[in-house]
Amino acid sequence: MNVNLRRHTYIIQTGIFIILLITFSACGADKEKSTLHLNKGIELIYKARHQEALQELNLAVQYNSASHEAFYYRGACKRNLNDVEGAMSDYKKAVELNPDFADAHFSLGQLYDFLNDHKMACYYYLKAEALGRPNTNDYTRWCK
Numbered sequence: 411m412n413v414n415l416r417r418h419t420y421i422i423q424t425g426i427f428i429i430l431l432i433t434f435s436a437c438g439a440d441k442e443k444s445t446l447h448l449n450k451g452i453e454l455i456y457k458a459r460h461q462e463a464l465q466e467l468n469l470a471v472q473y474n475s476a477s478h479e480a481f482y483y484r485g486a487c488k489r490n491l492n493d494v495e496g497a498m499s500d501y502k503k504a505v506e507l508n509p510d511f512a513d514a515h516f517s518l519g520q521l522y523d524f525l526n527d528h529k530m531a532c533y534y535y536l537k538a539e540a541l542g543r544p545n546t547n548d549y550t551r552w553c554k
Contacts, residue, residue: 444474452483460490478508485517497521512543519549528552 447470454463467484470477485500498521504514519534532553539546 439474439476441474441477444470444472444477444480447473448477448480448483451480451487455483455487455490458490460487463487464491476507478504478511478514481507482511482514482517485514489517489521494521494524510541512538512541515541516543516546516549523549 447466451463451466451470454460454466464484464487467480467487470480471484474480481500482504485497485504488494488500489497498518501514501518501521504511505518508514515534516538519531519538522528522531522534532550535546535549536553539550
């Protein structure tokens with residue numbers, strides 16, 4: 411009977427160890443997985459398979475919530491799916507994570523232009539230009 415109790419205890423301890431191992435391995439950023447999903451998402455955007463791209467980009471963000479690129483491309487994907495609010499949120503998060511990311515500023519300018527908020531559009535266009543984004547003159551000349 412003592413042997414059975416030890417075996418039962420061992421099985422329970424092993425099970426708890428496995429659960430903890432799985433739990434802790436799922437915590438934190440997994441930049442490698444994030445990058446794989448990010449690249450797959452970008453590839454799908456270029457193929458105009460936006461719904462599939464969104465799924466991949468959601469995973470990229472899930473695996474690394476500090477990736478400004480994942481938020482930027484997910485914003486672009488949402489914009490292509492006509493989710494303006496979602497795109498705005500993701501572009502802003504990309505800027506929050508990397509304030510020097512000129513493309514995110516420029517994309518925010520385009521969204522504000524689309525929403526006819528020219529003051530905010532100019533703010534982001536000029537910021538993108540100041541950060542060195544090329545070919546912004548056609549957008550910023552009306553702002554100066």
